[in-house]
Amino acid sequence: AQSVAQPEDQVNVAEGNPLTVKCTYSVSGNPYLFWYVQYPNRGLQFLLKYITGDNLVKGSYGFEAEFNKSQTSFHLKKPSALVSDSALYFCAVRDMPMDSNYQLIWGAGTKLIIKP
Amino acid sequence: NAGVTQTPKFQVLKTGQSMTLQCAQDMNHEYMSWYRQDPGMGLRLIHYSVGAGITDQGEVPNGYNVSRSTTEDFPLRLLSAAPSQTSVYFCASRRASGGGELFFGEGSRLTVL
Numbered sequence: 001a002q003s004v005a006q007p008e009d010q011v012n013v014a015e016g017n018p019l020t021v022k023c024t025y026s027v028s029g030n031p032y033l034f035w036y037v038q039y040p041n042r043g044l045q046f047l048l049k050y051i052t053g054d055n056l057v058k059g060s061y062g063f064e065a066e067f068n069k070s071q072t073s074f075h076l077k078k079p080s081a082l083v084s085d086s087a088l089y090f091c092a093v094r095d096m097p098m099d100s101n102y103q104l105i106w107g108a109g110t111k112l113i114i115k116p
Numbered sequence: 117n118a119g120v121t122q123t124p125k126f127q128v129l130k131t132g133q134s135m136t137l138q139c140a141q142d143m144n145h146e147y148m149s150w151y152r153q154d155p156g157m158g159l160r161l162i163h164y165s166v167g168a169g170i171t172d173q174g175e176v177p178n179g180y181n182v183s184r185s186t187t188e189d190f191p192l193r194l195l196s197a198a199p200s201q202t203s204v205y206f207c208a209s210r211r212a213s214g215g216g217e218l219f220f221g222e223g224s225r226l227t228v229l
Contacts, residue, residue, distance in 0.1 A: 034217060036218075041223075042222060042223070043120075043206055043208075043220035043221050043222045043223050044159075044206070044208075044218070044220040045220070046217040046218065046219070049217060090158070090159070101166050101212075103161060103164070103174070104218065106158045106159045107158060108156065108157070108158040109158055
């Protein structure tokens, strides 16, 4: 069965330090992977995606993610955290990559707290 | 560009009442969907549609109905509200193909007493 795991419920980082939010996946075939961010009382916003090509994907707000096929991981990273990065982050993987009727399989979310 | 618009933002219902959550998108997206978000449970898919006249069930469809008469609109109906349906509901849309990302509305917070 296809699945996504975000092993940390919460990640605490000091402002200015690098941050990593972890995501691992299990899919059959080549994965399409996504990161979304949810600010308090808001809808989810797309950050970045990996479909194919370069394993390092750059996205919005200075975030990037590294696709690692051997470790089946897609960790979200940022070199220098801002207090405004504090939010809930979701990793998702697309099932049935060759079918336009695909659904996203979601991780449970990781709360990122950046302390001044 | 409005994107995905959901109404109402907040609603309180009594058990047994019915209501409709509205969702509209102006991006001409073929795919639309409804999710519910509950603490510790992430996002769960309720219903989705890949085009006008076509709907299908997601992971947690019981107690909800949908219809898709136009490309733009995808309302979610609660037939007889129950306290277990207290949640935050999100509508999302995307292009049908090409690895397109989902665009979300701002959410509708529903409380069933």
